[in-house]
Amino acid sequence: xxxxxxxxxxxxxxxxxxxxxxxxxxxxxxxxxxxxxxxxxxxxxxxxxxxxxxxxxxxxxxxxxxxxxxxxxxxxxxxxxxxxxxxxxxxxxxxxxxxxxxxxxxxxxxxxxxxxxxxxxxxxxxxxxxxxxxxxxxxxxxxxxxxxxxxxxxxxxxxxxxxxxxxxxxxxxxxxxxxxxxxxxxxxxxxxxxxxxxxxxxxxxxxxxxxxxxxxxxxxxxxxxxxxxxxxxxxxxxxxxxxxxxxxxxxxxxxxxxxxxxxxxxxxxxxxxxxxxxxxxxxxxxxxxxxxxxxxxxxxxxxxxxxxxxxxxxxxxxxxxxxxxxxxxxxxxxxxxxxxxxxxxxxxxxxxxxxxxxxxxxxxxxxxxxxxxxxxxxxxxxxxxxxxxxxxxxxxxxxxxxxxxxxxxxxxxxxxxxxxx
Ligand code: HEM
Numbered sequence: 428x429x430x431x432x433x434x435x436x437x438x439x440x441x442x443x444x445x446x447x448x449x450x451x452x453x454x455x456x457x458x459x460x461x462x463x464x465x466x467x468x469x470x471x472x473x474x475x476x477x478x479x480x481x482x483x484x485x486x487x488x489x490x491x492x493x494x495x496x497x498x499x500x501x502x503x504x505x506x507x508x509x510x511x512x513x514x515x516x517x518x519x520x521x522x523x524x525x526x527x528x529x530x531x532x533x534x535x536x537x538x539x540x541x542x543x544x545x546x547x548x549x550x551x552x553x554x555x556x557x558x559x560x561x562x563x564x565x566x567x568x569x570x571x572x573x574x575x576x577x578x579x580x581x582x583x584x585x586x587x588x589x590x591x592x593x594x595x596x597x598x599x600x601x602x603x604x605x606x607x608x609x610x611x612x613x614x615x616x617x618x619x620x621x622x623x624x625x626x627x628x629x630x631x632x633x634x635x636x637x638x639x640x641x642x643x644x645x646x647x648x649x650x651x652x653x654x655x656x657x658x659x660x661x662x663x664x665x666x667x668x669x670x671x672x673x674x675x676x677x678x679x680x681x682x683x684x685x686x687x688x689x690x691x692x693x694x695x696x697x698x699x700x701x702x703x704x705x706x707x708x709x710x711x712x713x714x715x716x717x718x719x720x721x722x723x724x725x726x727x728x729x730x731x732x733x734x735x736x737x738x739x740x741x742x743x744x745x746x747x748x749x750x751x752x753x754x755x756x757x758x759x760x761x762x763x764x765x766x767x768x769x770x771x772x773x774x775x776x777x778x779x780x781x782x783x784x785x786x787x788x789x790x791x792x793x794x795x796x797x798x799x800x801x802x803x804x805x806x807x808x809x810x811x812x813x814x815x816x817x818x819x820x821x822x823x824x825x826x827x828x829x830x831x832x833x834x835x836x837x838x839x840x841x842x843x844x845x846x847x848x
Contacts, residue, residue, distance in 0.1 A: 448747035453755035455785035462793035469730035478584040486657025505633035511801040512702030514556040540841035545667040559629030665724040672722035713771035719789035726754035726836040819847040
């Protein structure tokens with residue numbers, strides 16, 4: 428793609444056997460047109476949705492049209508910074524517990540592929556933040572096993588959606604369909620039991636209190652199950668991969684770690700951070716923004732044109748697939764001089780001024796922008812800060828790290844770290 432962008436410019440068209448007109452772009456004006464200015468004309472493709480919908484149901488990520496708008500409106504209050512800030516205690520407890528377990532493993536072997544650790548850790552943190560203390564530790568681990576099993580199948584199918592029919596015909600999905608069924612039964616029970624309890628300050632509690640504007644009714648048990656499961660689909664892999672890339676960068680920049688810890692001592696001291704204090708950690712925010720620029724976990728997205736359209740000299744025919752290439756946008760030399768160099772100062776107030784609003788969009792943009800961005804940022808900040816305070820680590824030499832652009836942007840062979848005792 429990068430070669431073609433150099434050859435044909437920031438927006439170009441190509442054909443594939445199954446979709447004739449595909450328009451890929453790293454031009455922030457064109458992306459803004461697709462995702463914001465003429466958003467009604469560009470819809471999420473349905474093919475990917477069928478696969479995910481089959482296993483987890485149609486939550487926000489997969490909903491389209493009026494259903495999407497109504498659900499987004501309904502759920503938004505639960506995802507505002509003030510609501511998310513209340514989850515800090517639940518996250519804190521799970522992270523401490525996880526690192527204590529990891530300490531025991533490190534005693535035996537100080538070298539780890541950190542990706543798998545982050546995958547398990549973020550799953551547990553999400554589970555605790557969403558379902559609170561309704562699941563005990565054993566149940567969290569069972570739920571994690573079931574979900575990660577499903578996730579493996581879903582990732583395969585999202586990459587090649589037409590395999591779903593084939594797998595169904597040959598009986599290969601049977602096992603996973605049973606896992607999904609068991610999972611649904613378990614969650615339905617949990618949600619039904621929650622309705623009888625006093626309101627709780629976890630994400631399920633917040634979603635239970637949300638009401639549709641027109642009817643003043645809340646979500647049904649099935650909807651709550653689908654929406655909470657969808658959060659894992661959208662937010663688990665993305666956050667886990669993002670953390671791997673962040674530590675990959677930090678391990679190469681000990682001076683940045685020092686500055687983050689100094690800022691921590693100054694703003695927070697020795698207590699559990701409060702959400703508003705984390706927002707005040709300006710240097711940490713800049714480091715995160717820059718890591719998300721260099722390694723955006725959601726590296727690409729796409730929409731289908733509903734009607735003919737025209738933007739910046741390009742005719743977009745009805746049915747065309749438009750593809751904002753977020754990784755390419757974040758590495759554009761026009762927008763980001765010396766783009767491959769890590770430099771958090773790109774995100775000082777002064778540097779931000781005059782930059783295109785759509786030059787940096789790790790969480791997407793427009794009406795389908797990531798609803799979980801405050802959740803993700805809080806979770807990742809808590810994990811990174813605790814990790815930096817607790818451990819010293821370095822990259823294992825001769826372990827080659829390469830990009831693997833899968834459903835999310837992953838490190839191909841993982842990030843291998845050596846922890847000092
Ligand atoms: C670093 C972590 C994350 C990144 C980089 C990320 C990125 C994104 C992006 C780019 C989109 C928009 C996709 C598109 O326009 O096609 C999106 C949507 C979404 N994200 Fe995230 N996300 C992250 C974490 C999370 C978390 C933790 C959650 C849940 C707690 C979450 C929930 C969602 C949902 C539900 C949507 C669909 C929103 C809608 O269609 O209205 N994400 N995310």
